[in-house]
Amino acid sequence: MRTLILGIGNILWADEGFGVRAVEEFHARYETGPDVTVLDGGTQGLYLVQFVEACDQLLVFDAIDYGLEPATLRIVRDAEVPRFMGAKKMSLHQTGFQEVLSAADLLGRYPSRLALIGCQPQDLEDWGGPLTAPVAAAIEPALAAAVETLVEWGVALHPRARSGETRPRLLAHDLDHDAYERRLGGADEETRP
Template sequence: MSAPNVLILGIGNILWADEGFGVRVVEEIARRYRFAPNVRLLDGGTQGIYLVDQVRWAEVLMVFDAIDYGLEPGTMKLVEGEAVPRFMGAKKMSLHQTGFQEVLALADLMGDYPSHLLLIGVQPVELEDFGGSLRPQVRDRIETAIAEARRYLERFGVEWVPSDGESGAFGEEMPHPSLRLADYESGRPGPDVACRIGDPRVLAMRGAG
């Protein structure tokens, strides 16, 4: 019996604080581990419908994302199987979630829906912080999310081979190394220099109105 095609997918936008959770988890996995050819790591960003070919390829699909479960901020929740699409759009936080629901629906329509589907989501603390990074409560869930992923994928025989920790799998399907979490946090200007919630000129006009 051949090994199933496994897609480990992170979606979200690293420019909007906790929205970047899914991408940051996959980034960390890529930094630490190597996998057999039947396992793909993908920074799905906010690509939405453009992810359909990747999803159709996968027999096992694991998705990391920031999800508004209505729970305590920083809470991680796992959702499996048919319930996943409902949670991806429980409360629309950004365009990428509606888009991913459409990806799953289109894959199903085309007869290539994953046989196994797991969503590992975390309740965001802050989303309205343009240029901001993960809040501590969400960042602390990266390790737990990776542990849950390893536990789930064990049943499919996925081997997590440790890498050297530096020359991770950063190619077309992963963020550029310059966007890695540590570099991003050290290089971005602080909120006292760069407005994080919009152009200050526009905000000033709103206040005057």
Template sequence: MTGPHDPSPMGTTVLGIGNVLWADEGFGVRCVEALQQRWDFTPEPQLIDGGTQGLYLIQHVQAASHLLIFDAIDYGLPPGTLKVVDDDEVPRFLGAKKMSLHQTGFQEVLMLARLTGHYPSRIRLIGCQPEELEDYGGSLRPVVRAAMEPALALGLQTLRDWGHIAIDRRAPLATDDAVTVPTLALGAYESGRPPAEQACRIGDERFLVTATPR
């Protein structure tokens, strides 16, 4: 296994995992989105909005020598708390407490990549403890959104250690180059979604069951 400061500029993948439609579950995707919008890198790592794709991400893991993951993880800590996990410990934390289907799916991706013999030499998980997940159509809660800046700083330091130089982006990112679908980018998503008073955010009310008092 390589050391913590060994460069791997040609094989680095940065992956954001989660569902932006379920409030703090979108933390990982929002971090990768912000990295791409705010910085250029020399050389450029592969930046991926992994969403909830699960096993469809296997090819990206197999191709990476170094893998940086951003995700919302239920560590059992106060909301907004960041925790960094490295290498062999990463699959254990991804499966510690399932918040949604994406975590178990990605744990299986790592296991399959190891079985195929194509597994990153370094993996780092930057996870954030969520505050709210049961808000369909909601966005990051303030405490989790505030955690993005220190999470991005940790991510930038990791990329520097792995041989990537970050440069402040001067030209706006072209829409076609964005890792996130334009309509789901943070600004467009927050400005276009209806308030909770106008749209049910816990599910379709036609399918909600209300207990009848006895």
């Protein structure tokens, strides 16, 4: 079974970046086998079709406006996923991702298992700002939910061995979490995942 672990969102709009930051942290903590792809999907929209149609199992991290308290996590699965991806659009990437799922379905390569780990955002208006403290704190339980789902799906995960302060980077530029936060003057250490 080929598995795609995908984070989507826009890190330039505060909590809208939850999905990207969650998948980035997942990559820093866990090693996976060759049948698993960990991907920062950002706001790529339809460009993600090739990745979605190539997987059998899809786990997505994203900021979703469920109308709940900020930082509330909600996990939806399978047929429910497309419904929540378009329930209340916060940005263009959500429309794009609904289209990605529809395109994969039309091509006859729709994942057999889907899971969406969505986090209710607190602030989407802070252009260039980091995740708010409550949403940053939600990354830890989101990762726990992801691990539980992936283990249930039979995906082998192994904690990465950490050597000093060096963390494996999913984003190969200055927009990775650590570099971005340093550039902003840093967030409270307690709010960092």
